[in-house]
Amino acid sequence: MDIYKDFKFENNETPKYVQLANYIKNMIDKRKIKEGDKLPTIRDLSKRLGVNNVTIVSAYNKLKLEGYAYQKVGSGSYAKRKEVASNFRKEYSNALKKLSMEILSEVVDFTGETTAEVLFPIDDLKNIINEVLERDGANALLSDNRNGYTNLIYTINKVFWDNNLNNEDIIIVSGAQQGIDIASKGILNINDNIIVEKPTYVGALSVFKWRKVNLFEVPIEEDGINLDKFEKILQKNEIKCFYTMSYFQNPTGISYSIEKKKRILDLAEIYDFYIIEDDYLSELIYENSLEYVPFKWLDKRDRVIYIKSFSKIFLPGIRLGYLVAPEIFRETLQNSKHNTDITTSSLMQRALESYISGQKWKKNIKDLNDEYIQRYTQMKSILDNEFGDILTYIDPRGGLNFYLTLKDDYRVNTKELFMSLKKRNVYITPGVMFFTSQNDGQDSFRLSFYQTDKERIEKGMRILKEEIISIVNNQRGY
Template sequence: MEFYKNLKFKDEVPKYIQVANFIKNLIDKRKIKEGDKLPTIRSLSKELGVNNVTIVSAYNKLKSEGYAYQKVGSGTYAKIKDVSSSFRKEYSRALKKISTKDLTEVVDFTGETTGEVLFPIDDLKYIINEVLERDGANALLSENRNGYTNLINTINKVFWNSKLNEEDIIIVSGAQQGIDIASKGILNINDNIIVEKPTYVGALSVFKWRKVNLFEVPIEEDGINLDKFEKILQKNKIRCFYTMSYFQNPTGISYSLEKKKRILQLAQIYDFYIIEDDYLSELIYEQSLDYIPFKWLDTNNRVIYIKSFSKIFLPGIRLGYLVAPTLFREVLQNSKHNTDITTSSLMQRALELYIASGRWKENIKYLNDEYIERYTYMKFILDEEFKDIITYIDPKGGLNFYLTLKDNMIDTKELFIELIKRDVYITPGAMFFTSQMYGQDSFRISFYQTDKYKIEKGMKILKEVLLDLTEKNNKK
């Protein structure tokens, strides 16, 4: 009851509305948690010095707005309002507005814009011209529905030492399409799947569209919590596990070798498959991380491997590939063909030449040099200026930091809204959970579209807004 002693009534607003708003604020800040029983009508009316009707009206308002529910004969209980749909729309609208602004003035910590392209455009022009001169009109034709044959051969040779069966490789239009194809190919309505908690919002959208049952397992510094993972496996028939093995989005964590091996063992024991989304493993900044994806360790054909080239080729050119377990080869090929028939032949040929000629290695080195500098600078600012405000797990690579507020007085959706007013954009943690009752105290910042100048500018504004919101909320 000590919370309610801080409520000071104002004359101009009806008391029942003030009581309801006060309780809503406590629920939003998680001082009152999901399922907590609210005080009885009689005890709260006595505590606040109001009549019973005021409390009844306040509780009815909370119930009508989704902040409370009633158990007959037991009382009224707090409910975390799930605002996922409305907020996702608000977030999407905000990002669309970025494109209408002068991007030189915007600090995009979401990484969603493409105002900066770190790719040698002259190389792209040269590669495309060379493809057109070499192949002529054939450059625009597709002779293999699974992808350009030479590209498939080059991927196998350069990245897999020719260890894959090339019939299992399918060229896709980026990782998002790969997830969609895998989902359509192996998941049916009401299948059970496990995802990391939190996880990539694009994958959540795909799985929800397939109407599957989602089980979330908390993620730790080296991968998911295996005890909780296996308990779910013991109680439920799981069809697949979706994972990002390197620089997981949003947390930035990478899986330890031990956890990869154990998860593969569990896949065989409990008969489920692994969708491995490998989208940033080229961007490893510290030698303590070794590149060993699940697929390299997959001796039982349990892994559907998805690789995107968007970050190392061109963001606007969606290209990647999927490696199908032989059992699912045909169904995943059909899923791809039903999705878009074929992927741009010209871009596939350009990508094949880019990889085969070795130019990709030069650009990867350039990207690593550039992003290491940004990563180091952002990490320095976090450690020096934000150490009393936030905590984070050092990703040691990738393009993001996932930050958690030490004081959870602030809802990061509110932080997002306030930062927009100053042309700084972040991604609130609630975007990465199946229910937005989670992630209120966390957010992701990316250095993908921010140079050192913008990092310094954006982090300064971020700290100012965080401190302002903390001060305001402490006064409430």
């Protein structure tokens, strides 16, 4: 059955590529085009419909951006039904929103999305804010620099970069998510091509989809992305940028080897693309075998847009971070920041500057490491001793997450596992949340120990194992 034979372009103001994309979406929703069906080649469909190739390319790009198609490199475009993943994402989000502070004490939050626990010393924060107000008075509420509090910029450069950066390149942002958004608005245009890790941070995927760019995914291995597949995409496509989380990648917990970082930087120069480096948890290294050398430290040709968040190490809920712009994009990214929210809270910037310059952050980082390494060790021990036959994982050696994949004999849909665990007040993040296609990640999930103390970890892991076994037994008809 040729579903395209009855399609006719309307003679109205709606662009032809939009009309075609809407028609194909309707056919997918009605299941006349089934999940996984290969869409016609660009040349074939353009000939059948009497339009140029650009119209078909634009229609297919729109379908991909809206979740109705995906691309296999070297093979073509394929249909997918959007609503399953979309509806589950809404269900996941709504389930977490419904958690009230009153019942958080009864919940095991392996998602890390709630704020049941704050390990930052609140008294320190009070003292810092009082000191800033006494010192600066009303000026504490005023911004002296649209790019951020000048003293904070200088302090960041001195303490974290040994004054090796240009202060003009540093922009204070309201957390890593805003940094990604600013970078995206500043350098990406509609239908630009970008590469992301597979899987990757859902917040970044959301930003890139809003920018209507074409996403290419490269599988991530134990020490970073697969370089062979990465370079093949670079050879066939004009790539604008590569988004990466270089330490404790979300969700996999993987950190890049120095060798892969150097090679990727070389490729950035060869193929003329830029790297957006999201460094959000590099302070939480638990093993000496893991050395801290971000892409930006190795960046000799100004190819890296570096984004750093203080939200996990300063205070959850107080969104602060900074972005380091390559000189070529400095003005563009500054304008992008100003157009987003003009300025970030002056009071909290001054408090952060006092916190960093006074060296109080070092003790807090040590205390966080001491606490989180205990949770990491406990969860790793349970996984090794109790889940060896059930699942596999790559040891992150730091950070706040484990990313787990179920073995064949215990393979269940982790969206179903999420729903089952939710009834028992245990919350996980199913793997599908970190992919562009609903077909991926169905047998994987992420566990975070960011909001779980030792008692909750013990309880949650016991319930997790019970529910996996229960679902598997039901599937087998026991």
